[in-house]
Amino acid sequence: MISFNLRGQNIGIDLGTANTIVFIAGKGIAFREPSVVAKNIHTGEVLAVGEEAFQMLGRTPGSIVASRPMKEGVIADYDTTVAMMRYFIQKATGNAFVKPYVMVCVPSGVTEVEKRAVLDATRTAGAKEAFIIEEPFAAAVGAGLPVHAPTGNMVVDIGGGTTDVATISLGGIVTSRSNRAGGDRMDEAIIQYIRKKYSLLIGERTAEIIKKEIGCADIEKAAAYGSMDIRGRDMVNGLPKTIEINAVDVAIAIHDVVESIILSVREVLEETPPEISADVIYHGIVLTGGGALLKNIAEVISAEAEVPVFIANDPLDCVAIGTGETLKNINVYKRKSFRQ
Ligand SMILES: Nc1ncnc2c1ncn2[C@@H]1O[C@H](COP(=O)(O)OP(=O)(O)OP(=O)(O)O)[C@@H](O)[C@H]1O
Numbered sequence: 001m002i003s004f005n006l007r008g009q010n011i012g013i014d015l016g017t018a019n020t021i022v023f024i025a026g027k028g029i030a031f032r033e034p035s036v037v038a039k040n041i042h043t044g045e046v047l048a049v050g051e052e053a054f055q056m057l058g059r060t061p062g063s064i065v066a067s068r069p070m071k072e073g074v075i076a077d078y079d080t081t082v083a084m085m086r087y088f089i090q091k092a093t094g095n096a097f098v099k100p101y102v103m104v105c106v107p108s109g110v111t112e113v114e115k116r117a118v119l120d121a122t123r124t125a126g127a128k129e130a131f132i133i134e135e136p137f138a139a140a141v142g143a144g145l146p147v148h149a150p151t152g153n154m155v156v157d158i159g160g161g162t163t164d165v166a167t168i169s170l171g172g173i174v175t176s177r178s179n180r181a182g183g184d185r186m187d188e189a190i191i192q193y194i195r196k197k198y199s200l201l202i203g204e205r206t207a208e209i210i211k212k213e214i215g216c217a218d219i220e221k222a223a224a225y226g227s228m229d230i231r232g233r234d235m236v237n238g239l240p241k242t243i244e245i246n247a248v249d250v251a252i253a254i255h256d257v258v259e260s261i262i263l264s265v266r267e268v269l270e271e272t273p274p275e276i277s278a279d280v281i282y283h284g285i286v287l288t289g290g291g292a293l294l295k296n297i298a299e300v301i302s303a304e305a306e307v308p309v310f311i312a313n314d315p316l317d318c319v320a321i322g323t324g325e326t327l328k329n330i331n332v333y334k335r336k337s338f339r340q
Pocket residue numbers: 014015016017018019020072073135158159160161162163182183184208211212213215288289290291292293294295315316
């Protein structure tokens with residue numbers, strides 16, 4: 001069985017708050033699906049996982065609940081996470097009886113208890129053995145940074161649940177911060193802002209669409225991104241209503257979250273040994289994760305940190321690609337430090 005695993009049934013899972021990406025060794029990214037599970041609230045039966053469950057978010061009848069079992073990068077609902085991982089592992093192996101070795105990413109700041117929960121959930125979901133890699137390290141590998149070289153690299157991975165900031169050198173993380181300010185906090189901020197300013201209730205999915213379409217990290221530059229029509233429920237009369245929202249409003253709404261991300265970058269830079277800081281000033285910071293696609297985020301971080309900032313190619317895939325690269329050395333991890 002082990003030799004079978006070594007020939008290609010090693011799986012890397014970027015278990016994200018918003019999306020899960022599954023990487024199969026030797027094949028590459030196999031699929032990506034939203035990290036959502038729909039359950040019958042009376043029986044606990046899992047009705048749908050991934051894309052199918054995502055379509056149900058905010059639209060379920062009383063007997064069904066569609067929810068995200070991961071919050072802020074860690075497991076918020078253990079049993080539902082196990083159900084979700086079982087679905088992903090079986091989809092990857094194509095067979096409920098094959099037990100693969102699984103490498104899973106966690107944010108850099110998680111506690112031992114949170115790590116243990118991820119490992120236990122992965123084994124319970126069908127892994128022969130589970131290993132953990134820290135997200136910013138995987139992101140840096142996936143972004144193509146020379147993580148094993150004796151030179152400082154800095155990566156800022158802005159995900160749904162967390163923003164992970166780290167400097168890396170000689171194959172290890174030197175300084176890091178995991179901030180629970182990411183894309184989800186921006187969505188929540190947009191919901192609150194629109195509720196207060198326009199007395200309109202909108203759902204999480206609408207908020208995310210607004211952020212992706214006209215969200216901008218810089219209030220001064222936001223006017224260039226125009227406006228869009230959004231639909232929600234009028235809080236005054238309870239009826240459906242359409243309003244136009246402009247990009248300046250959205251930039252104001254998410255401003256505090258952007259500031260919090262910048263603060264984490266500054267804190268990590270302040271703690272970084274001078275030789276590595278010098279490398280970062282020279283090579284710049286690389287942004288990964290879906291939040292790297294927020295308009296003007298690279299410019300804003302660059303202006304505040306006084307360091308060049310670049311967006312990785314395929315920022316949404318970096319963590320999964322980096323995890324996949326790590327799978328090539330899974331035999332080393334089986335013997336060494338990443339095994340928990
Ligand atoms: N064009 C865009 N502009 C702004 N945000 C975006 C864009 N595209 C995706 N996002 C946001 O990126 C986040 C998802 O990124 P990613 O898939 O890297 O996170 P994750 O791995 O699920 O989360 P985490 O790493 O925190 O567990 C979501 O909040 C999503 O709304």
